[in-house]
Amino acid sequence: MKTEVSRRRFLQGSVALSVAGGASVSTLFAKTEKKVHTNVKIATVCEMCVNKCTAWAIVKDGIVKKLDPNPLFPKSKNMLCARGDAGVHALYDPDRLKYPLIRTGKRGEGKFKRATWQEAYEAILNGTKLFKGMKQILDEEKDNRSTLGFCAGEGMGEHTFKQFMGDMIGSANFVNHSSICLKTTTAGYALTLGAYGKADMDNAKYVIMAGANRAEAILTPDTMDMFKRTRGRGLKLIVLDPRYTNTALHADKWLGIKVGTDLAFVLALTYVVIKETLYNKAFVRKNMEHFKEYKAHILSNNYTPEWAEKITGIKAHDIYQIARDFMAHAPQAIYYQGRRTAWSLQDFQLRRAQAIFTALGGGIDVKGGIVFGKKLPLGDHEIEVPLYANIKPRIDKKEATFVGPNGTWIGFRNVIIEKRTPYPLRAMFSYKQNPMQAIPNVAKTKKMFEMLDLVVTIDTMPSDTVMMSDVVLPECTYLEREDPVKSFAGIEPAIILRNKVIDPMYDTKALFDMLKGLSQVISKPLFAITAKHDADVQEEIEDSSYEEVYDEQGFDLTQAYEHTQEHINKERVVSEYGEAAYKTLKEKGVFYPHMDTYFKQLSANEFQYYPEDKKYYTTPGGEKIDAQDTCIDEKAMAELKKNLGTPSGKVECYLKTMKKNGVDPMPTWREELYTEAPKGKFKFVTGRHAQQTQNSTANNIMLLDVMRENYVWINKEQAEEKGIKYGDIVEVKSSVGIIHIKAYPTIKIIKDVVFYVHGFGQESTGLTFGYRNGASDNMIIEDTIESVFGTAAMHETLVEVRKVG
Numbered sequence: 001m002k003t004e005v006s007r008r009r010f011l012q013g014s015v016a017l018s019v020a021g022g023a024s025v026s027t028l029f030a031k032t033e034k035k036v037h038t039n040v041k042i043a044t045v046c047e048m049c050v051n052k053c054t055a056w057a058i059v060k061d062g063i064v065k066k067l068d069p070n071p072l073f074p075k076s077k078n079m080l081c082a083r084g085d086a087g088v089h090a091l092y093d094p095d096r097l098k099y100p101l102i103r104t105g106k107r108g109e110g111k112f113k114r115a116t117w118q119e120a121y122e123a124i125l126n127g128t129k130l131f132k133g134m135k136q137i138l139d140e141e142k143d144n145r146s147t148l149g150f151c152a153g154e155g156m157g158e159h160t161f162k163q164f165m166g167d168m169i170g171s172a173n174f175v176n177h178s179s180i181c182l183k184t185t186t187a188g189y190a191l192t193l194g195a196y197g198k199a200d201m202d203n204a205k206y207v208i209m210a211g212a213n214r215a216e217a218i219l220t221p222d223t224m225d226m227f228k229r230t231r232g233r234g235l236k237l238i239v240l241d242p243r244y245t246n247t248a249l250h251a252d253k254w255l256g257i258k259v260g261t262d263l264a265f266v267l268a269l270t271y272v273v274i275k276e277t278l279y280n281k282a283f284v285r286k287n288m289e290h291f292k293e294y295k296a297h298i299l300s301n302n303y304t305p306e307w308a309e310k311i312t313g314i315k316a317h318d319i320y321q322i323a324r325d326f327m328a329h330a331p332q333a334i335y336y337q338g339r340r341t342a343w344s345l346q347d348f349q350l351r352r353a354q355a356i357f358t359a360l361g362g363g364i365d366v367k368g369g370i371v372f373g374k375k376l377p378l379g380d381h382e383i384e385v386p387l388y389a390n391i392k393p394r395i396d397k398k399e400a401t402f403v404g405p406n407g408t409w410i411g412f413r414n415v416i417i418e419k420r421t422p423y424p425l426r427a428m429f430s431y432k433q434n435p436m437q438a439i440p441n442v443a444k445t446k447k448m449f450e451m452l453d454l455v456v457t458i459d460t461m462p463s464d465t466v467m468m469s470d471v472v473l474p475e476c477t478y479l480e481r482e483d484p485v486k487s488f489a490g491i492e493p494a495i496i497l498r499n500k501v502i503d504p505m506y507d508t509k510a511l512f513d514m515l516k517g518l519s520q521v522i523s524k525p526l527f528a529i530t531a532k533h534d535a536d537v538q539e540e541i542e543d544s545s546y547e548e549v550y551d552e553q554g555f556d557l558t559q560a561y562e563h564t565q566e567h568i569n570k571e572r573v574v575s576e577y578g579e580a581a582y583k584t585l586k587e588k589g590v591f592y593p594h595m596d597t598y599f600k601q602l603s604a605n606e607f608q609y610y611p612e613d614k615k616y617y618t619t620p621g622g623e624k625i626d627a628q629d630t631c632i633d634e635k636a637m638a639e640l641k642k643n644l645g646t647p648s649g650k651v652e653c654y655l656k657t658m659k660k661n662g663v664d665p666m667p668t669w670r671e672e673l674y675t676e677a678p679k680g681k682f683k684f685v686t687g688r689h690a691q692q693t694q695n696s697t698a699n700n701i702m703l704l705d706v707m708r709e710n711y712v713w714i715n716k717e718q719a720e721e722k723g724i725k726y727g728d729i730v731e732v733k734s735s736v737g738i739i740h741i742k743a744y745p746t747i748k749i750i751k752d753v754v755f756y757v758h759g760f761g762q763e764s765t766g767l768t769f770g771y772r773n774g775a776s777d778n779m780i781i782e783d784t785i786e787s788v789f790g791t792a793a794m795h796e797t798l799v800e801v802r803k804v805g
Contacts, residue, residue: 043070043589045486045498047478048083048090049693050154051220052486054589055080055087057479057501064088064479064501072590072599074492074609077221082691086702090477091505095699095768096460097474098506103130107450110467110766117509121521123471124456131470132453135525137426143390143533145170147426149412152176153433153694156483156498157511161431161458164515168557169526170388173395173425175407180438183406183791184342188351192652193364194645195372198490199334200617201226201235203368206329208238208322209336210262211343215246217688218339236329238322240265240314242685243713243755244748253318256750258676259683259795260344261312264669265319266335266353268308270298272323273360280330280362286641288359290654297666311674313750330361332368340687342791345673345784352655353667359651365642367617372645374616375489376592379575381568386554389534395421400790401661408790409439410783417447427454431511432475436464437695437762440781440792441736458511461699462766474508481510485569485585491616492609494592497569497585516561523557530555663788677752677798682714684734684797685755686777692759698770699762709774711744713755714801719745722803729805732775734797736782739775740804754801 039060046053046067053076056068067087071078090096100120105111115123127133134148141147150165152158154177165171178186189196201207201222214223229235230250239251240262248254257265273279274295284291305319326333335354344350355370363369397403399411413435415421428449439445449455449468457469466472479501487495504510509517527550531537540549550556563571573582577591585591592598592609600608646652659665677683691707692698712732714724724730728743732754741756749755761776784796 042499042501043497043587044479044501045156045483045496045589046076046080046084046087047155047498048087048697049081049218051076051218052156052488052496053080053084053220054496055084056589059501062502064091070589071601071607072588072595073496074494074592075221075488075490077607078605079221079224081219082703082706083693083697086697086700087479089700089702090460091479093461093699093701095462095766096477096506097462097466097472098508099474100507101469101472101474102128103470107131107455107470108446108468110764112472117507117514117517118521120471120473121518124454124518125522125525127454128470131455132426134427134454134522135529137453138526138529139532141424141426143388143530144392144423145388145390146172146392146394147424148429149173149175149395149425149427150429150431151409151433151435152431153438153696154181155432156486157432160484160511160515164519164557164560165429167385168519168554168560170386170391172391172393172405173407173412174405175396175409175412177433177438178406179408179410179790180440180792180794181341182339183789184347184786185338185340185351187402187789188348189337189355190645191655192352192355192646193359193370194649196337197364197370197372199336200368200371200491201229201334203332204235204334205332205368206236206238206326207334207336208240208326209247209251210240210257210265210338211340212336212338213241213243213245213247213687215250216690219690236325242683242750242753253322255314255318258311258313258750259685259753260346260674261308262343263346263350263353263667264303264308264311265314266350266357267298267301267303267667267669268305268312268319269323269326270353270357270360271303272305272320273327273357274298276324278324278327279360280327283331283362283364284360287364287644287650288356289646289648289650289652294356294653294666297668301668303669311669326357327361331363331366333361333363334358334369337370341794342786343685343793343795345786345793345796346670347786347791347793348788349664349667356651356653356667364651365618365644371491371616372618373490374493374618376487376493376495377576378485378487378495379572381563381572383560384554385560386530388530389536392423395423395425396790400785401663401788403790408785409435410441410785410792411790413439413445413448414783416451417444426452427456428452429456429458430465430469431458434459434463434465434695436468437776437778439783440778440794441783442776442779443737444783458514460508461696462764463695464762464764466766467764473514474506475514476504476508476510480504480508481512482565482569483510484565485572492592493616494590494595494609495573495585496590499586499589510565512561512565516558519557519561523555524550526557527555658788675796675798681798681800682752682754683795684732684777684780684799685753685795686758686781687755689757689759692757695759695762698759698773699767701769704769704773710741710757710760711774712741712801713744713746713749715749715751715753716745716747718751719743722801724801724803728803731802731804732780732799733801734780734782734799737779739779741775743803754799 042057054070054073058065069078069080100115101112102115104113148171186196227250230237237251239248240255240257305316309316335358396411455469456471458473482500483498655665691703724743730743760774762770782797784793786793
């Protein structure tokens with residue numbers, strides 16, 4: 001939706017979920033649904049991870065029997081991974097939240113009473129004897145809407161929630177997953193290249209992949225296609241990782257790099273390429289701003305492979321060879337951007353260095369390099385929103401050099417618990433996120449929630465964050481709702497639609513519908529508070545009337561929900577592409593122009609989406625050049641003048657803005673920001689797995705059947721020194737917490753490093769299958785902040801390991 005401004009523009013111990021009146025969890029959540037006799041195949045979109053693959057839901061007699069891949073979407077092709085298949089269990093999980101809940105015990109005890117939606121909305125507005133409501137909080141804070149914080153996880157409904165809490169309610173205090181995800185990566189690439197871009201793995205000839213475990217962590221079609229080309233089949237793959245992962249298994253070379261030293265490695269590669277003049281001179285001359293300064297910077301700092309060997313543990317001769325091989329394969333050579341969280345305190349400079357290194361080979365905006373593609377536009381759906389005079393700026397804006405509208409989770413939480421906020425942050429509204437398990441240092445997150453006057457959580461499952469809540473609003477699962485239509489950019493752009501497969505089970509609602517109901521309850525009472533404390537509104541009421549200001553200046557929040565989500569989706573598609581396009585999208589779940597003629601099945605599991613000469617490999621000036629024209633040389637293409645999305649239109653080697661703000665304007669190794677593991681301690685690293693998606697799949701029995709719990713990886717030689725064998729219970733202790741977990745001694749991890757997978761160790765006993773399986777990484781990860789963008793530096797924690805059983 002497009003918004004307009006109308007004027008003045010756990011838990012350390014376990015917590016049991018119980019319900020007042022003697023009802024057990026199983027009694028509360030048990031309800032037989034009325035069957036609808038249908039036998040249909042409905043197009044939908046998976047919500048089990050960030051990839052958003054399209055699928056067909058097979059429905060028989062009102063029951064979703066299975067999910068099949070939808071071959072029409074270029075991004076997901078004809079594939080659903082294990083997580084996608086397990087989406088059926090998200091729908092029929094016996095532990096899923098089924099009714100609105102209102103807290104009746106102490107916060108964190110997990111004691112709730114079942115409520116109607118009206119009762120839940122009124123509790124949010126007015127509170128109960130145990131907690132305060134929005135009306136009292138905003139009145140006491142004189143209508144400073146930023147006293148109400150809100151957070152969201154990644155998903156197709158995130159924008160809807162952010163619009164409601166930010167634009168309509170008026171709070172500036174939003175935090176999302178970006179600061180515990182890849183904020184430094186996207187920022188580093190965007191500031192250097194103008195956009196994050198996409199690695200064209202289908203056409204790349206040489207890839208350096210550092211810390212990204214694509215063969216294990218995210219089994220998407222582009223992952224599978226990439227590994228069809230490795231090991232002598234067209235793509236040379238170099239993997240840097242402290243662990244010998246499944247990705248490393250498919251690589252031509254694996255290098256066990258020391259944790260936190262990647263920047264030194266990239267700078268050494270750059271040194272070789274500049275010193276030996278291996279870079280693409282024409283590309284550099286036409287498309288790199290301040291290259292001379294960067295060249296002098298690299299050479300004067302003497303970032304040699306011999307220097308890097310002492311830091312990274314990677315032999316100098318390997319660094320020389322990789323640098324030379326990379327440029328020999330350029331411009332079809334990529335230092336893979338990564339899609340993980342920040343690792344170290346130097347993560348932002350690492351991502352900048354990666355982008356510049358790829359650019360030295362000309363691998364930007366060219367087939368086989370980092371490409372930017374195209375995004376198909378969607379029409380606007382405009383609503384009017386109010387502007388509140390008494391709103392105050394973010395509470396965490398000083399916690400990093402640059403804090404954007406998505407905030408810094410660690411900084412945000414810490415200023416609250418340390419009582420350093422410029423005004424009180426008194427409430428937290430959470431959607432599709434589990435901060436109690438997602439943020440480093442769980443003990444501090446628990447303390448934050450204990451300090452708040454109101455906690456409202458929208459979720460499908462009784463997560464650890466639900467246990468800390470005052471009001472719980474149960475969202476129906478993704479198979480029970482239609483979400484906002486979404487356009488995916490890329491070489492082969494497309495628009496997708498998640499249709500509602502079955503009606504919502506139990507007393508659950510889609511986010512759009514619950515916000516509509518909440519707005520009907522809170523809209524007028526909250527406007528009364530604005531009218532009481534906002535001098536500008538008071539003046540406008542005198543000039544017109546109370547009712548006119550409320551109705552015409554966006555304060556009537558219900559106006560945003562006059563149309564259904566389905567109506568809005570149709571409007572946004574039809575306005576750009578017409579009725580026929582919407583009909584195609586509704587029936588098939590996918591649409592892009594000329595799909596009826598472009599799409600072809602080439603073999604049993606191979607499809608054409610766009611003819612090669614119609615794909616959006618971006619070219620200078622935005623003009624398309626026929627990629628099939630044999631007269632066009634790939635290296636010559638790379639040398640052409642680009643028009644990147646940076647201020648200069650070129651690759652930015654030197655950032656003046658950073659210099660002005662006390663940040664290194666060029667990637668620079670800072671020894672003081674690197675910590676070596678001292679004797680007797682280990683660097684802790686974490687990561688994702690294909691059978692777990694953050695915390696959202698922790699209770700999915702279909703996936704737990706594949707991987708029941710996580711184990712801690714420890715170097716076999718060091719494990720033997722400590723008397724640790726496979727399956728032994730070990731204690732992993734950091735400065736912020738202690739966990740117990742089973743051991744996996746192995747030669748596939750370098751010394752002085754331990755690892756285990758994220759997404760386990762839930763403490764909510766509302767999760768029958770996920771409760772205390774393995775260990776939570778955020779119980780022991782220290783809340784270390786990367787200083788440029790406030791991102792959580794997840795791999796800076798030192799731990800001790802000892803056998804306990």
